[in-house]
Amino acid sequence: MTDTTAPRTARARARAELTQEIVDTARAHLAVDGAAGLSLRAVARDLGMVSSAIYRYFPSRDDLLTRLIIDAYNALGEAAEGAEAQVRRGDLRGRWLATADGVRRWGLKHPHEWGLLYGTPVPGYAAPQDTIDPASRVTGLLIALLAEMHAHGAASNTPVPKAAHVSLTKVRAVIPESVPDDLIFRGLMAWTQLIGTVTLEVNGQFDNVISGMDAYFDHVMRRTAVSLRLG
Amino acid sequence: MTDTTAPRTARARARAELTQEIVDTARAHLAVDGAAGLSLRAVARDLGMVSSAIYRYFPSRDDLLTRLIIDAYNALGEAAEGAEAQVRRGDLRGRWLATADGVRRWGLKHPHEWGLLYGTPVPGYAAPQDTIDPASRVTGLLIALLAEMHAHGAASNTPVPKAAHVSLTKVRAVIPESVPDDLIFRGLMAWTQLIGTVTLEVNGQFDNVISGMDAYFDHVMRRTAVSLRLG
DNA sequence: TCCGAGTCAAGAGCAGTGCTCGCGATACCG
DNA sequence: CGGTATCGCGAGCACTGCTCTTGACTCGGA
Known part of the structure; x- marks a missing residue:
């Protein structure tokens, strides 16, 4: 489990924000292209970063998908x-x-x-x-x-x-x-x-x-x- | 519509047979890897031919999928x-x-x-x-x-x-x-x-x-x- | 205050994908 | 028999997920 409290350091705050940005961008792509068309590289491009950087936040594409699924269940x-x-x-x-x-x-x-x-x-x-x-x-x-x-x-x-x-x-x-x-x-x-x-x-x-x-x-x-x- | 009669030339017969082989191999892959994992190149490899040769028989991956869908509806x-x-x-x-x-x-x-x-x-x-x-x-x-x-x-x-x-x-x-x-x-x-x-x-x-x-x-x-x- | 430890983005690279195109070889048909 | 249409091949393009190394940065303790 990650920290439930507010992040203390600037780094932790940046990490939390960027993670959320990745999820939001991924969800936007999902809404347009569907699950099969969800591309880590495209998400990274939208965020102005390099594809490999995403892996600092999600160990794999499937983990990003899992996060989207959880969010979707909660939204529903x-x-x-x-x-x-x-x-x-x-x-x-x-x-x-x-x-x-x-x-x-x-x-x-x-x-x-x-x-x-x-x-x-x-x-x-x-x-x-x-x-x-x-x-x-x-x-x-x-x-x-x-x-x-x-x-x-x-x-x-x-x-x-x-x-x-x-x-x-x-x-x-x-x-x-x-x-x-x-x-x-x-x-x-x-x-x-x-x-x-x-x-x-x-x-x-x-x-x-x-x-x-x-x-x-x-x-x-x-x-x-x-x-x-x-x- | 293709010909409903039996193919006359050897080439036409070979084409019909190879088309069927492609479909059968694709269905076998589908059963294992699912639709998202269906790869034209893998099908071609199984058949001992080069991937581009498949395109002589199916203009695109989607057309092959369409054929599989039709077959599936009929099988069901x-x-x-x-x-x-x-x-x-x-x-x-x-x-x-x-x-x-x-x-x-x-x-x-x-x-x-x-x-x-x-x-x-x-x-x-x-x-x-x-x-x-x-x-x-x-x-x-x-x-x-x-x-x-x-x-x-x-x-x-x-x-x-x-x-x-x-x-x-x-x-x-x-x-x-x-x-x-x-x-x-x-x-x-x-x-x-x-x-x-x-x-x-x-x-x-x-x-x-x-x-x-x-x-x-x-x-x-x-x-x-x-x-x-x-x- | 400084310095080591931990964290980060970047880039090159690997193996795989769908698809295109030009090349010869070959089978077909008038 | 000769022209034509068909075929398999291989190279190549643009893309994918993912790995690994490298250099820079931030943070916290001494």
């Missing part, structure tokens, strides 16, 4: 949280719709970063541990929603076969015990519906299929709300 | 059709489950090709017209299913708001008129659920969430069948 999380926070707490359906809308808006605004999060993983790249915390931030919203739904008595105890129950073992670790299997499945499927719809839209797979994606998305998420017993 | 289509064809025609639910299973199996077997179809599009790459026919092959299965469902009287006429109705204008061109809006939405959402689930699984996003993906997928697709009124 913030966007979703911000949208969801504006809805009255008791309006669970409204909170779901706001979350979905916030996620979609962010994705459409940052298509390449969306691809970084939910698209094809980069070649030999394995998501390091640092990314899983920010990644779970968005899903945390949904989990909170599920817990409140159950607490507020939205009883939905459709029985679940044993094999399906077992498949939830891992996810059980981060969800309150009282939430029934049935509700977890509804939540996972709603989440998949959301990520899938946005991914297909961002990748242009709806281009020749749907006209007026706003209305389509809205209606789909309303139907998904019904599946969540929030109808 | 065949896999899905093959799985679906083994179910008794009258068993609509079974046909849906078989299709879903076939799609998933193919995706897990060819993760990089799946990423080519439903993952992040490559940098400056715009899917050429040639890809849309094979792409719609898979969705054709679902459309046929929807039409039969409606014909067999699985009435599901939940009214759809006007804005949502309008968003279906384009897709209406390839679906029998009699199929109601409600059913189209169910179909699109089921399709999104399928593609989304497989994409998330292929990209490893379920790794720390679900244990026993087979059972999870099966249960999710059964629930989706219920949403399709095939319960």
Whole structure:
């Protein structure tokens, strides 16, 4: 871990600032050329420095990408949280719709970063541990929603076969015990519906299929709300 | 269009064979290194020729990729059709489950090709017209299913708001008129659920969430069948 | 105040990439 | 048989990520 306090020396301050400049420039390039087109040399050129100097701040291109991924997860999380926070707490359906809308808006605004999060993983790249915390931030919203739904008595105890129950073992670790299997499945499927719809839209797979994606998305998420017993 | 008949001259035959060899070698590399790692020079090396010679057969790397995409769409289509064809025609639910299973199996077997179809599009790459026919092959299965469902009287006429109705204008061109809006939405959402689930699984996003993906997928697709009124 | 230790940007260089072009050799066809 | 179109080859351009050395700078302790 680097220092959490403000940098004391001029050198440390310069380092922190330059690191941030590199990240910002890289993100700008990412937004234009996509992940595959992100070039360390181009970033260095923009900053008026030589390519090898970048390696003083990021040991490899993948590490720079990792940083961008973490930032993207946090940005998406913030966007979703911000949208969801504006809805009255008791309006669970409204909170779901706001979350979905916030996620979609962010994705459409940052298509390449969306691809970084939910698209094809980069070649030999394995998501390091640092990314899983920010990644779970968005899903945390949904989990909170599920817990409140159950607490507020939205009883939905459709029985679940044993094999399906077992498949939830891992996810059980981060969800309150009282939430029934049935509700977890509804939540996972709603989440998949959301990520899938946005991914297909961002990748242009709806281009020749749907006209007026706003209305389509809205209606789909309303139907998904019904599946969540929030109808 | 190239000639549909068998090539007459030795040169034409050699050209056809070598073209196929290039595609096969490229697909092998794709399966190992992914789309970003596909190198024309490496393919040429494997074939014992010089890199520039490849350009006699494919004008650019993107054109080779396009060919791989088309082949992948067709392979996925065949896999899905093959799985679906083994179910008794009258068993609509079974046909849906078989299709879903076939799609998933193919995706897990060819993760990089799946990423080519439903993952992040490559940098400056715009899917050429040639890809849309094979792409719609898979969705054709679902459309046929929807039409039969409606014909067999699985009435599901939940009214759809006007804005949502309008968003279906384009897709209406390839679906029998009699199929109601409600059913189209169910179909699109089921399709999104399928593609989304497989994409998330292929990209490893379920790794720390679900244990026993087979059972999870099966249960999710059964629930989706219920949403399709095939319960 | 001075001086050693740590940090930094720079530059050359390696191995790899997609792609272009001119050169001969060769197979095809009128 | 002769002209033409096709083919593989090799050199070369501009680019990439990354490594290593070199010389200059800053900082903190004596």
